[in-house]
Amino acid sequence: MAEATHKRSPLADLAAGLAGASVPGRVSLAEEPFLAQIDLRGDAADGGFREAAGGVIGAALPLAPNTVAQGGRLRALWLGPDEWLIVGPEGSEGGIEAGLKAALAGRHVSIVDVSASRTAIAVAGAGAREVLAKGMGLDLHSRAFGPGRSAQAQLARAQVILEQVSGEPRFRLFVRASFAPYLARWLIDATAEYRIAGP
Amino acid sequence: MSGAFRLAAGGRIDRAAPLRFRFDGRPYEGLKGDTLASALLANGMHLVGRSLKYHRPRGIVAAGADEPNAIVQVGEGAWTQPNARATEVELYDGLVARNVTAWPGVGFDLGAAASLLSPLLVAGFYYKTFMAPGRWWRRLYEPALRRMAGLGRAPAAPDPDVYDKRHAHADVLVVGAGPAGLAAALAAARTGARVMLADEQAEFGGALLSEGDEIDGRPALEWVGRAAAELASLPEVVPLPRATVFGYYDHNYLAIAERRADHLGPGAPPGLARRRLWRVRARRVVLATGAHERPLVFADNDRPGVMLASAVRAYLNRYAVAPGRRAVVFTNNDDAYRTAFDLADAGIELAAVVDARSHPAGERVGEARRRGIEVLAGSALTGTRGRRRVAAVEVRRLDPGGSAVEGPARTLACDLVAVSGGWSPAVHLFSQSQGTLRFDEARACFVPDRAAQAVRPAGAANGTFTLAGCLAEGLAAGAAAARLAGFGDGTAPPAPLVRTARDGPIRPLWFVPSGRPAARDGGRHFVDLQADVTAADIRLAAREGLDSVEHVKRYTAAGMGTDQGKTANVNALALLSQAVGRPIAGTGTTTFRPPYTPVGFGLLAGRDRGELFDPVRVTPMHAWHVAHGAVFEDVGQWKRPLYYPRAGEDMAAAVARECRAARGGVAALDATTLGKIDIRGPDAAAFLDRVYTNAWARLGLGQCRYGMMCGQDGMVLDDGVTTRLAPDRFLMTTTTGNAARVLDWLEEWLQTEWPGLRVYCTSVTEQWATVAIVGPRAREVLGPLAPGLALDNEGFPFMTLREAEVAGIPARVFRISFTGELSFEVNVPAWHGLALWEAVMRAGEPFGITPYGTEAMHVLRAEKGFIIVGQETDGTVTPLDLGMDWIVSRTKDFIGKRSLLRPDASRPDRKQLVGLLPEDPGEVLPEGAQLVAARPARAIGLKAGRPIPMIGHVTSSYSSAALGRSFALALVKGGRGRIGATVYAPLVGRTLAARIVEPVFYDREGKRRNG
Structure with missing residues (x-):
């Protein structure tokens, strides 16, 4: 009977927003729910x-x-x-x-x-480091960080567990469920400049 | 055309791109590449403001960040920016600017009347003039000063622009992209190091943009172009033009204000950050911040048309603007002769070079004489004439000591005076980094001495003023910085070839006498143009005993303008040194503080505004609450429904309805936000015994218990229900606002005091969503949802836990109650929270299930006398004060126990928790109201009366549907001994009376929790 019950991820309402914020070739955002x-x-x-x-x-x-x-x-x-x-x-x-x-x-x-405690947001693409650098003091440059590395840090005003999944680079942010909508909105905002024609 | 003073050729401006702009309401035209200042000068506008105290006409003096006078307000409406330097404002089409110092305009200024009062406006006039009578301050002085003070007006509407922030890390951060900075960046970048190069100007090149120098026999700007292109091609280099490094903090942490869209004006693409704050952590820093030219302090040196010699070159060479038709150069060094040559080359008439040195003999002096330029050696300007613009200067012989002038005055007609008193290295950032400075007598300037961080100055910032020296020092500094950061071997690339003129020495000249008696000279010798401070002010301060440079700064306001005295400080402290007869080295400088140039608040706020101002934490059921019209309250960062109004209901009506449902039918609360901590280990029960005031060892499996914890001071810290899940495992709940604090508290004790206890704590606050089903009909709602669960009092007793499927979801169901009613708190993994909530609402529909918010929750618990930590407690309240002696174990030790044993903890006059029933049952006492024992003789008002002893205050106060009247909880001194007494709450204009009662108002026998 449990299977019949609909599981709902913290960012279910923001999935379209994250997808829409992604800029091909630059940065992609997506929830990785239910890990x-x-x-x-x-x-x-x-x-x-x-x-x-x-x-x-x-x-x-x-x-x-x-x-x-x-x-x-x-x-x-x-x-x-x-x-x-x-x-x-x-x-x-x-x-x-x-x-x-x-x-x-x-x-x-x-x-x-603690599976339902946090959801995960994947931030990937050539611009991923730049987006994260808008709100995180950690050095994520390939000389200082890389696949197999993780950190517990603050991104904007939310605590996250960060891991680099691949060299693409692809990062995964674990964020507490109640903070997830805030962080998703912050990420959508942080990628806004890539969706406009540059100066 | 772009102005009558535009030169026919040259300049880094685009003559095919005219730009229209307005200044003080009048239309002008400039060119792409202009700053507002260069465009105004091209139109013959020197006069751009009035001085602060005397409202004297003031003109453009500099060509960069050091400009003291040309402070303007740029843009209109919400986009406007006050306090911008016209010399740094890049022109764009449609730019609107106005001066901020004169009203109605710079030409005719009402405030100029103040100049008649100038004898009154001496140094320290704030302290002297506005002392008495006291009442004049508020009525007269302060309003008048506030009108006069400030530069520009802050916009009233919300800022429409985007500002953002970036963190960055660099192996080498080079500040300044002049010759030294570019060379340093190149040398560092070629090693593969991660290099950032930040420069405040729109393009790299620094002073080279304004000079006609050559490198390797070619125009220097060709070298600049190659260097910039090479840097741009290197993947690990971040070139940042339009970026002012404004702060240098500990551990090589620097802040940069990047202007990304200011130069585009209000027409910038929406969403593009107008400015970006970079926070950089650099392994090594190279400061190539250049130098600022010093003016000379002579009589009436503030007249528009008097400019820095280097600024004149910048306007001529970079902007192709003639700052005048006939010029005089006044100098104490050889460098200013370059201005004479550039003026002559531009076809501008040169009246003379007035050189304070008796026998100037440098190579450039000879060249001037060869060119037929008249050099008046051993002479000085003793005054200027002209109304809104200089029209003539007076020249006299300067005696060899520099303390007097002699001989007849010669008048030179001119509309431009190019002045150079030597150069001051821009040591601001070096000094901010806590590096020390040293006064270099030969070069007559302060230079960096000992570094306090991983930083190295290079070029003019280091007192090296030749181009060849700047390039060589920059290359060496860049290579060394890279090596120290782990890149390259520290070998500097070969320096390009530059010819260096053989310059003669500078003659330090801090004050130019005007021929008046010494005691009365200096009143119109301006030292700080922005703060309107004269040499006489500095001397007066010294005479009055203020011989510290920091005191003189504050007394005279020298260096306290928004330009931070970039052109003024060294002259001011030299004058002070002369006045007190002390070497400059012994006087020292004032403290350099961030920001180097003013920084807008928008930049510091970044994206932390609007919905991103602070995280809004929401539960999985949030969307339902929103859809059902909940009014929310902030609990910490959480949004919790406060109540759910129906059409036409106000808050009181909605809360009363919600309370009635919980007491008479069934209601539901989203209780997800409560803190939850999983506590495991063989010593878990022993640990709880130590942190809670009551005993836990014998709590049975699946049983719940209310617990209270105290700080070491014995004061209530937190409370909540904790349940034994297994012999070695408990689930603790905490108050919503204290969840993180309690977990930290537990970890602190485990890690620092009791490392021997085998206990692990894990936060599961967010793992579980919680729905409380409350009311006499709660079983009828939960029953069908949990068919496998016995709900009767025997099968599922009060204060126990059952695990079951609820609505098909694996759940933990707690039979606990915060309302006194029959109540089940159903916990499911958070991602099922909304499904559970909706299932409960569906199942409860036939019974009129009512969602209720935190306000009804508060009323219901207060009716039962249940406290809320942080509302009934404030860090000064013990469990005993709350009348909860039953929860304090006498037999075991716990945190805070020893404090509770102090006699003070059992003083009979401590504030104790009591109930209050207002005399008027329709009157709700204000929470926080102070209580007194006797009715005051008259109602208190705003006027001071005799103090009345206060015996307590109201902590919670509501209107109760169940009681049909108002009631309150309060902390009252010796309250339990006053049961039955009447207390009074004196409010403004009236006094409310209330009777003290036991703090349990409803169902004192506790029968209702069984349904």
């Missing part, structure tokens, strides 16, 4: 924990700050010395949660489904 997100806490110094968690993810848990590990369909984002965000495709949160619980049974860990 599975599991917040994992555990002791990084515990090799057994790392091994068991890595086994579920399909890659070793990243231990370097602000990095991402990719394992099959799952990605693990380093959020803190004892915290990771495990990201998977839509609908996989139950499986990830169950897998982690089974693998980590008996350990002091925290496995919390």
Whole structure:
């Protein structure tokens, strides 16, 4: 019966706005709704924990700050010395949660489904860095940042978890659901200059 | 034509592109490439304003950011910009500008009458004249000063333009694109480093745009063009023309104001940011900010037509404008001879070069003599004549000491005086970066000394005034900066060939005597043209004991104009040094502060306006609330429905209806915004025992409990219901506004005080959407939606949790109540929130389910005496003050316990929570009203009377549908001992009486929560 219920993403009403704001060849904006997100806490110094968690993810848990590990369909984002965000495709949160619980049974860990907490916005294209630079103090230049890197930062007036997905460049912004409409509007506004004839 | 003073040839203007503009209402024509100043001069307009204090006629003096006089208001209506320098305003077709200093116009100015009062307007006149009588200040002085003060008018309508911001990171930021800056940028960029080059002018080249210099035997602008093209071709270079670096902050953080559309006028493409604020973090900075020429301080040196010698060259060479027909050059150095040559080459009659030096012998002096130019060595200008424009100057012999003039005066007719007192490096940014300055006696200027950050000055900004020197220093600085940032080996590219004239030394001359007795000389020797400060003012300040340059600045206002005294400061401090008999090096400079040139508020606001001013947080059900006419209130950044008015209903009627539904039928609240924290670990219960005042260890599985937490001071911090999900797992709720603060609080204790506790906290505020179904008929609504869930009191007792499918969605259902009524709070993953809400509204339709907002929520909880943290508490209220002794454990320790044990926490006269029933049941006490114990003798008004002891204040106050009357909660000193007493709320014009009662007004037995 749950399947019959309509899931509605935080940016459902702004999908057309994001699409319309995209400028081919320059920058594209789109919501990536319903990504599975599991917040994992555990002791990084515990090799057994790392091994068991890595086994579920399909890659070793990243231990370097602000990095991402990719394992099959799952990605693990380093959020803190004892915290990771495990990201998977839509609908996989139950499986990830169950897998982690089974693998980590008996350990002091925290496995919390936060999939509906945040939505994701993809910002891609040659102009993506420039758009983000309008509201973010981080250096996203290819010499300073790149695929496999992540950050927790402020974009405009919203906190985001940022990861670079590919060298295109393509970025993914995880933003809390209640802030998502604000951030989407900010992004649409920030790309406005590319939709007018230049001076 | 573009003006009678336009030269027939030359200039970086487009003669095929005439532009119309208006100044003070009159139409003129200029050319593309003009600034407003050059276009006015081309039309013979020197007089562009009146001086601040004396309303003396003032003309264009400079050709750039250092202009003190030509302050104009550009544009009209909401687009207008006050306080622009005409020398920096690029002309566009249809430009409208007016002077901001004279009324009705610069030619005839009523304020000029002030010049008759000039003996009164001496240094410190603000402090001396307006002291007494006191009441005159508000009625006379302040209004008069406010009318006179300010440059231009701020627009009244909202700014129609877009301003935005960009962060940037650079290996090397080069400030200034003159010869040194271009050379530095080239040297750095060729290493592959990320280079930003910012320059305030519309095109790169700096001073070279205004001079006839040659590089490698070709016009210097060819080299500029090649350099700019090479930089533009390099992928890691960001060239920024029209970009003023206005602030240099810690850690090589610099702010740049880029003007992107000002030069297009109001016709710029809509949406294009008019200006952009760049915030740059640079590994290394090269400051190639150039230098400002200093005027000479001689009598009546402020007459229109008296200009800086370099500005005259800029108007001649860059704009092809003749700033006059017959010129005099007055100098103490060789550089100004270039102006004499350029004037002569442009066919302008040159009366003479007046050189303060007795035996000038530089190469250019010789050339002047060879050309037949009359050089009056060892002479000085002792005065000027003319009404709105200089018509003649007086020249006399200057004695070798420079303290007196001698011999007969010779009068030279002229309409242009080109003045040079030497050059001052633009050290503003270097000084802002906390670098120190040093006075260089030989060059008679302050130069950068020790850097405090990763910065290096180059070229004229460093006191290197030859073109060859600028190029060499720039190349070296750029290469070194790149190497220090990790690029290249620091080797400077070879410098191009430039011929350097053999110049003689400068003769520092800070004051030019006019022949009057020394004690009375200097009253018309203007030092700061914008602040209207004379040499006499500086000397008076020194005589009155103000011998610090900072004091003199504030006393005389020298350097306090919007130009920050770019042409004035060094002369002012040199005059002060002379007056107090101290070397200039010992006087020092005033502090240089951002912004280098004025910055508009729009730029600082950027896109943070309108709907982007601050994030608006919304719940998944927001669209429904909007569609159903909710009136919203801001709770932190959240938008929450306040009430849902029906047609014809006011707020009171809507809230009463919503309350009646919750008490008599069924109602629904979007409670999504409550903070939620998932707390896990073997020590989770022990942790809760420490942060909450009550006990948690024995809370059963699936059971809920109300908790209160205090700060270390024992004052209430937050409250909420926490539920045990598993032996090692709890779900804590917090107040909406405190969610982030409480999570930080918990983390702080776990990370810094109790690292041994094995507990993890994770925010799940946004994971869950919450619908509260409230009222005696709540079961009838929830039942059909959750067929698998027993809802009776035995199957689902008060203060417990059940997991079930509600409307087909996996849900957590809490049987808790913030209203006193039977109530279920249904939580589902947020993306199902709207579906759940709509399902509840559909299922409740037969029962008249009523959505209610936060106002009804407040009324309902207050009727039950439930507090709201932040409303009944304000950081000074303990749980005991609230009468909630039952929630404070006597047997365990918790944060704040020791503070609660202090005698002060049990003082009988502490403010305690009580209820109030106003004498008039139709009168709602204002929240925040102060309470007194006895009816005041007369109603308080605005006039001061005898103080009345205040014993408390109203914290919550409403009209209650259930009670059929008004009621309130209040904090009253010793309130519990005053139950039954009457207190008074003195308001302006009337006093309301109310009886103190127990703070629970409705269903004191607590039966209704069971339905």
